Amino acid sequence: MLRKIEAIIREDKVNDVKAALSEIGIVGLNMFEVRGQGRQGGIKLVGRAGTYQVNLLPKIQVNIVLSDRNLEAAIDAILHSAHTGEPGDGLIFIYPVDEAIRVRTRERGQDAM
Amino acid sequence: MLRKIEAIIREDKVNDVKAALSEIGIVGLNMFEVRGQGRQGGIKLVGRAGTYQVNLLPKIQVNIVLSDRNLEAAIDAILHSAHTGEPGDGLIFIYPVDEAIRVRTRERGQDAM
Amino acid sequence: MLRKIEAIIREDKVNDVKAALSEIGIVGLNMFEVRGQGRQGGIKLVGRAGTYQVNLLPKIQVNIVLSDRNLEAAIDAILHSAHTGEPGDGLIFIYPVDEAIRVRTRERGQDAM
Numbered sequence: 001m002l003r004k005i006e007a008i009i010r011e012d013k014v015n016d017v018k019a020a021l022s023e024i025g026i027v028g029l030n031m032f033e034v035r036g037q038g039r040q041g042g043i044k045l046v047g048r049a050g051t052y053q054v055n056l057l058p059k060i061q062v063n064i065v066l067s068d069r070n071l072e073a074a075i076d077a078i079l080h081s082a083h084t085g086e087p088g089d090g091l092i093f094i095y096p097v098d099e100a101i102r103v104r105t106r107e108r109g110q111d112a113m
Numbered sequence: 114m115l116r117k118i119e120a121i122i123r124e125d126k127v128n129d130v131k132a133a134l135s136e137i138g139i140v141g142l143n144m145f146e147v148r149g150q151g152r153q154g155g156i157k158l159v160g161r162a163g164t165y166q167v168n169l170l171p172k173i174q175v176n177i178v179l180s181d182r183n184l185e186a187a188i189d190a191i192l193h194s195a196h197t198g199e200p201g202d203g204l205i206f207i208y209p210v211d212e213a214i215r216v217r218t219r220e221r222g223q224d225a226m
Numbered sequence: 227m228l229r230k231i232e233a234i235i236r237e238d239k240v241n242d243v244k245a246a247l248s249e250i251g252i253v254g255l256n257m258f259e260v261r262g263q264g265r266q267g268g269i270k271l272v273g274r275a276g277t278y279q280v281n282l283l284p285k286i287q288v289n290i291v292l293s294d295r296n297l298e299a300a301i302d303a304i305l306h307s308a309h310t311g312e313p314g315d316g317l318i319f320i321y322p323v324d325e326a327i328r329v330r331t332r333e334r335g336q337d338a339m
């Protein structure tokens with residue numbers, strides 16, 4: 001079966017995450033920038049005029065469709081490589097996938113990956 | 114169980130939607146810009162040289178992963194706050210989610226939200 | 227039942243794909259730019275200083291939520307219109323969808339499409 005990982009991570013961790021996935025043989029992926037907030041509803045910054053709230057911080061969402069045989073290894077690689085221990089390290093979401101098809105060859109399923 | 118909401122809304126409704134969700138305790142979300150068309154295949158504008166068709170209008174896609182206990186309340190909040198009554202108010206899509214993991218703490222499922 | 231198609235295609239094939247879908251009556255869709263790599267981990271280019279690797283090539287991700295009665299026809303239309311036969315033609319992913327709601331009318335399911 002196929003799954004999709006959406007990992008919303010810090011921008012400066014993209015290369016580390018890509019390298020950690022590559023080390024376990026996972027190279028197919030795509031990404032784009034999202035703006036958002038976690039449970040804290042943004043972050044509080046302390047300036048000269050007092051504290052203020054910054055919302056909708058930029059993150060990178062990395063998307064990986066893969067066999068669920070590789071799912072836990074990929075999650076582990078992301079958890080290690082995206083981690084700082086500070087708030088804002090991000091979230092990983094997993095989704096079911098019905099089918100994958102490579103346009104050039106029309107291969108389907110695991111073969112398309 | 115977890116679900117994902119993808120709400121494709123007018124750009125000038127983002128703050129209202131964010132506020133309406135926040136009022137019912139939903140703050141975790143992300144968003145990005147998409148370009149697209151609805152059933153009408155774009156919109157017809159009337160100019161001096163006649164009517165012409167504009168395709169691929171910009172919208173904001175707001176993504177929210179949440180417990181399905183909060184799903185209908187979140188949908189209601191979006192339907193109220195994103196509504197004008199004119200064509201182009203947008204669409205809401207709901208998807209199943211298998212898992213959510215917070216990178217900082219490795220918490221999973223509802224606890225990660 | 228509803229499904230979501232995510233088709234990651236060449237930028238210069240967007241108009242052909244849109245036209246091919248429109249011919250079979252599918253007009254509702256959205257798209258955005260992603261950067262990514264396939265199984266090859268980017269592409270090798272030959273320059274004056276030797277070969278080098280380019281990663282994270284830009285593609286367009288086209289998203290279509292539709293009735294699964296129209297799914298195979300839509301996949302066929304994309305496979306034809308996005309195809310060149312060269313590496314990099316892209317991938318199509320299919321996902322389950324629980325619900326769709328039109329904001330203006332509150333219609334749900336197939337009626338919202």
Ligand SMILES: Nc1ncnc2c1ncn2[C@@H]1O[C@H](COP(=O)(O)OP(=O)(O)OP(=O)(O)O)[C@@H](O)[C@H]1O
Nearest residue numbers: 036037038039087088089090141142143177178217
């Ligand atoms: N419920 C959610 N649904 C969709 N996206 C979310 C959700 N919560 C957070 N996000 C996205 O994930 C990003 C990362 O959030 P963040 O790391 O602050 O998570 P958190 O749950 O608040 O964890 P932490 O307490 O470690 O900060 C946010 O900036 C936002 O883009």
Ligand SMILES: Nc1ncnc2c1ncn2[C@@H]1O[C@H](COP(=O)(O)OP(=O)(O)OP(=O)(O)O)[C@@H](O)[C@H]1O
Nearest residue numbers: 149150151152200201202203254255256290291330
């Ligand atoms: N079937 C679809 N799949 C994916 N995205 C879609 C689909 N239909 C529309 N969209 C996206 O949703 C946006 C909003 O569409 P729009 O509000 O015009 O919906 P509509 O169904 O035409 O409703 P209305 O009749 O009220 O205009 C579009 O600009 C496009 O980005």
Ligand SMILES: Nc1ncnc2c1ncn2[C@@H]1O[C@H](COP(=O)(O)OP(=O)(O)OP(=O)(O)O)[C@@H](O)[C@H]1O
Nearest residue numbers: 028029030064065104262263264265313314315316
């Ligand atoms: N496993 C994957 N998960 C998510 N996105 C992917 C995955 N593999 C590739 N992509 C995205 O799809 C795009 C198209 O990839 P590409 O056409 O090179 O596929 P491929 O499987 O390598 O096929 P080909 O051998 O024909 O090149 C990539 O640039 C990337 O954005």
Ligand SMILES: [Mg+2]
Nearest residue numbers: 038039087088
């Ligand atoms: Mg946070």
Ligand SMILES: [Mg+2]
Nearest residue numbers: 151152200201
């Ligand atoms: Mg419309």
Ligand SMILES: [Mg+2]
Nearest residue numbers: 264265313314
């Ligand atoms: Mg390739």
